[in-house]
Amino acid sequence: MRAAVQALSLLLFTVLFALANYRLPNWLPADIYLRLDPLLGLSAIVAGRVWVPRAVWGLVLLVATVFVGRFFCSYVCPLGAILDFLDPPLFRRVKRRPLRSDATLRSVKYVVLVLFVAAAAVGSSLVYLLDPISLLTRTYTFALLPPFVGLVNLLLDAVRPVAEAMRWMRLATLSYAQPVFYMSLITFLIFAGIVALGRLSPRFWCRYLCPLGALLSLVSPLGRLRRTVGPECPACGACQDACPMGAALEEGGTRVAECIQCRTCVAVCPEELITFPAAPQLLPAGGSSRPDLTRRGFLYSVAGGVGLGFVVEQSPFTPLQNKAQLIRPPGALPEGEFLTTCIRCSECMKSCLTNTLQPSLWEGGLAGLWTPKLDLRFAACEQECNVCGKVCPTQAIRSLDLEEKTHAKLGTAVLRKEMCLVWAQDKLCLICDEICPYDAIVFRTIEGYRRPFVVASRCNGCGYCELRCPVEGESAIVVAPIGQIRLQTGSYVAEAKRLQLDFKPNPGDDQFILKSEGLRVAPEGHEEGGPQAKPPTPPGTPRSEGATKRPKGFLP
Amino acid sequence: MSDSFRGMTRRDLLKGAAAGLALGLPHPAGAAEPDLVVISGDPGMATRKAVEALGGMSRFVQKGNRVVLKPNMSFASGPERASNTHPAVVVAVAQMCLEAGADQVMVVDNPLQSAELCLRRAGVAEACKGLKNTYVQMFTDHKFYREIKVPQGKVLDRVEVLKEVLDSQVLISLPQAKSHSNTGVSMGVKGLMGLIWDRWSFHSKYNINQALADLATVLRPALTILDATRALTTGGPGGPGEIAKPNLVIAGTDPIAVDSYGVTVAPWYGQQFKGRQVEHLLAASQRGLGKIDVDRLNILRATA
Numbered sequence: 001m002r003a004a005v006q007a008l009s010l011l012l013f014t015v016l017f018a019l020a021n022y023r024l025p026n027w028l029p030a031d032i033y034l035r036l037d038p039l040l041g042l043s044a045i046v047a048g049r050v051w052v053p054r055a056v057w058g059l060v061l062l063v064a065t066v067f068v069g070r071f072f073c074s075y076v077c078p079l080g081a082i083l084d085f086l087d088p089p090l091f092r093r094v095k096r097r098p099l100r101s102d103a104t105l106r107s108v109k110y111v112v113l114v115l116f117v118a119a120a121a122v123g124s125s126l127v128y129l130l131d132p133i134s135l136l137t138r139t140y141t142f143a144l145l146p147p148f149v150g151l152v153n154l155l156l157d158a159v160r161p162v163a164e165a166m167r168w169m170r171l172a173t174l175s176y177a178q179p180v181f182y183m184s185l186i187t188f189l190i191f192a193g194i195v196a197l198g199r200l201s202p203r204f205w206c207r208y209l210c211p212l213g214a215l216l217s218l219v220s221p222l223g224r225l226r227r228t229v230g231p232e233c234p235a236c237g238a239c240q241d242a243c244p245m246g247a248a249l250e251e252g253g254t255r256v257a258e259c260i261q262c263r264t265c266v267a268v269c270p271e272e273l274i275t276f277p278a279a280p281q282l283l284p285a286g287g288s289s290r291p292d293l294t295r296r297g298f299l300y301s302v303a304g305g306v307g308l309g310f311v312v313e314q315s316p317f318t319p320l321q322n323k324a325q326l327i328r329p330p331g332a333l334p335e336g337e338f339l340t341t342c343i344r345c346s347e348c349m350k351s352c353l354t355n356t357l358q359p360s361l362w363e364g365g366l367a368g369l370w371t372p373k374l375d376l377r378f379a380a381c382e383q384e385c386n387v388c389g390k391v392c393p394t395q396a397i398r399s400l401d402l403e404e405k406t407h408a409k410l411g412t413a414v415l416r417k418e419m420c421l422v423w424a425q426d427k428l429c430l431i432c433d434e435i436c437p438y439d440a441i442v443f444r445t446i447e448g449y450r451r452p453f454v455v456a457s458r459c460n461g462c463g464y465c466e467l468r469c470p471v472e473g474e475s476a477i478v479v480a481p482i483g484q485i486r487l488q489t490g491s492y493v494a495e496a497k498r499l500q501l502d503f504k505p506n507p508g509d510d511q512f513i514l515k516s517e518g519l520r521v522a523p524e525g526h527e528e529g530g531p532q533a534k535p536p537t538p539p540g541t542p543r544s545e546g547a548t549k550r551p552k553g554f555l556p
Numbered sequence: 557m558s559d560s561f562r563g564m565t566r567r568d569l570l571k572g573a574a575a576g577l578a579l580g581l582p583h584p585a586g587a588a589e590p591d592l593v594v595i596s597g598d599p600g601m602a603t604r605k606a607v608e609a610l611g612g613m614s615r616f617v618q619k620g621n622r623v624v625l626k627p628n629m630s631f632a633s634g635p636e637r638a639s640n641t642h643p644a645v646v647v648a649v650a651q652m653c654l655e656a657g658a659d660q661v662m663v664v665d666n667p668l669q670s671a672e673l674c675l676r677r678a679g680v681a682e683a684c685k686g687l688k689n690t691y692v693q694m695f696t697d698h699k700f701y702r703e704i705k706v707p708q709g710k711v712l713d714r715v716e717v718l719k720e721v722l723d724s725q726v727l728i729s730l731p732q733a734k735s736h737s738n739t740g741v742s743m744g745v746k747g748l749m750g751l752i753w754d755r756w757s758f759h760s761k762y763n764i765n766q767a768l769a770d771l772a773t774v775l776r777p778a779l780t781i782l783d784a785t786r787a788l789t790t791g792g793p794g795g796p797g798e799i800a801k802p803n804l805v806i807a808g809t810d811p812i813a814v815d816s817y818g819v820t821v822a823p824w825y826g827q828q829f830k831g832r833q834v835e836h837l838l839a840a841s842q843r844g845l846g847k848i849d850v851d852r853l854n855i856l857r858a859t860a
């Protein structure tokens with residue numbers, strides 16, 4: 001039963017992950033697992049000193065845990081499910097003895113939790129490092145999705161000749177865009193390490209390291225469902241050996257905080273003495289229900305967290321935050337708030353339509369690890385897509401409608417004339433103008449050549465010019481964060497208006513209405529040209545134009 | 557045999573003429589088929605009429621043929637922006653191909669923006685949904701292209717072309733009439749750049765006008781239907797820009813003639829030009845790929 005619920009939950013997690021793409025309907029919270037995680041919301045609120053409405057969902061899980069107990073870990077947590085499912089195939093043959101340092105290790109997760117909360121209190125967001133939901137989503141995006149798509153494409157390539165021969169054209173032309181990410185390997189290694197730790201003890205991660213488990217175990221002893229062992233217990237030790245959490249004690253005792261209600265003990269008890277009866281009211285936390293953290297351990301963790309927080313925070317990167325070269329996603333909060341509320345779940349990067357959103361390594365300092373940035377030489381920000389904010393569980397990237405998002409200026413394109421084919425080599429090239437969706441590139445005749453310029457007030461930094469610039473190597477037109485608009489609250493459209501910016505991705509009439517002003521067929525039928533063909537230059541255009549005024553591509 | 561009748565058998569010619577006569581189209585005296593057909597009206601109906609006036613689709617598509625249609629749909633915008641071919645034009649042509657017995661109609665492009673978005677926003681995929689054996693597909697992976705030689709190339713000696721084009725029997729070009737910041741206008745000849753893999757080298761490595769003429773020597777559409785129902789007269793090829801409404805569909809077998817006429821139907825960047833003044837069209841006509849002086853052509857005009 002439990003395995004079925006776990007499998008369902010893992011499936012739901014995976015399906016929601018898959019659905020996080022630009023077509024995501026507004027009503028569907030693809031990031032719901034991340035929202036339900038109270039640790040992520042708590043850390044974002046504490047570290048960022050901002051209110052995160054979506055974090056309210058975390059209360060659902062907290063309240064459920066208060067009433068039921070720590071069922072999340074054994075039934076819902078997708079990482080727990082993966083660890084459970086991988087355990088038999090990987091470690092069936094391994095004889096695992098109880099770890100001698102079990103008691104010390106058990107306290108590690110509390111140390112981790114206190115450490116992260118303390119770090120958040122000094123304004124440094126670190127919880128993403130070990131939060132299971134963030135970590136697993138990240139693993140999905142960076143380590144599992146790319147090889148998965150690669151594999152699917154290999155299979156499609158393998159059947160392509162057959163499909164072509166059979167004229168199954170849909171299949172013959174099917175191929176998926178391959179997502180690629182920086183930091184895939186490191187993300188995978190962390191995940192693989194967590195799985196490998198299972199060799200030492202089942203659910204090693206959940207038992208000793210998981211800070212979310214630690215948080216839930218602070219309230220779970222209040223839960224109504226509690227493991228109860230009949231008084232006839234012969235103390236055979238079967239449940240002790242089988243319990244993946246080390247929660248079953250000799251002679252029917254239970255470490256309530258550790259118990260995840262998986263009921264493995266119920267199944268193995270030869271006397272069938274173990275039950276999980278529902279208590280009529282909230283149970284008082286019993287003697288063996290206190291978290292395994294000494295006062296000293298607690299103080300050390302607080303000190304450690306504060307210290308770590310300072311190390312992360314107090315580096316030249318922090319004062320330089322607003323001068324960094326990073327281009328952040330449209331709608332990203334001001335850099336300081338962004339870094340502290342971003343939980344590095346990678347939902348934005350996964351769902352990004354063009355794959356331009358990439359994790360940062362050191363570009364933003366320790367505080368910026370895995371935060372999303374745009375790699376515009378690699379891909380541009382698509383003006384018809386606003387999914388990154390939609391799926392952001394902490395709203396470090398604000399969810400904006402397309403109109404607002406268009407006005408969330410990312411930066412401004414800067415021409416590097418010494419590299420530009422037109423400026424440096426007098427070549428014919430106007431790709432930046434051709435591709436610009438906002439008509440922000442204009443040409444002026446300089447020294448007899450029409451040369452490109454950027455109109456900063458029309459450029460919203462989407463990066464199509466940087467992407468398509470045909471210069472080899474680095475682009476000759478690069479989006480810099482100059483003029484980026486980062487608002488914590490309020491309208492981007494209003495802000496852009498105030499700054500007299502004008503982004504027009506979709507001008508003119510939205511409906512295509514034919515003005516029936518077409519060709520009039522003369523009765524004789526040999527009038528040349530359309531109605532506009534008569535005057536050599538339309539009225540209003542100066543006739544005495546020099547060669548320099550002629551648009552490009554035309555001859556005299 | 558004149559250039560404009562390339563690829564036609566005598567039998568087809570007669571059939572076409574018969575069809576034209578049956579429709580009662582006002583043929584100029586002494587010619588079986590006009591060099592160019594210019595039809596004014598609703599995009600879909602004008603397209604249908606234009607093809608009928610040229611002798612019907614069976615002149616170009618035989619039973620069992622695989623047909624490739626190349627509209628402009630490489631920008632994620634609808635017909636109101638005039639950077640993509642009107643979906644109604646594409647649907648009309650696809651239908652006529654199927655009516656002529658085509659085995660398969662593949663509508664293709666290599667987009668400049670996200671393929672998925674272009675497919676959705678250009679409206680062509682949606683419009684072609686009900687059609688049998690018709691596929692609308694963007695090809696953004698290198699594996700779908702194959703290198704061919706360009707024997708008559710001046711600047712281009714080889715080019716990687718969409719395999720689907722090389723493996724099918726008929727290519728029909730369905731360009732949108734629009735301005736182009738680099739080549740003046742972008743119509744049929746320029747539109748063929750959407751069938752090759754490496755379009756960027758055209759801008760950076762080669763003289764684009766010569767490269768386009770080179771490309772036109774190897775990619776030779778049997779029919780070009782220029783959608784000038786709207787014309788993006790500035791800000792091309794992607795827009796936004798000013799949009800004129802010439803309300804015309806221009807069709808012919810000679811891609812240079814079609815483009816050349818298309819140049820005259822709207823003012824580009826506020827100025828009136830002739831086909832001869834468009835560098836890549838002139839270069840292509842000088843290679844003998846088509847006629848550029850449209851005033852010497854036999855043109856049929858009608859309203860749909």
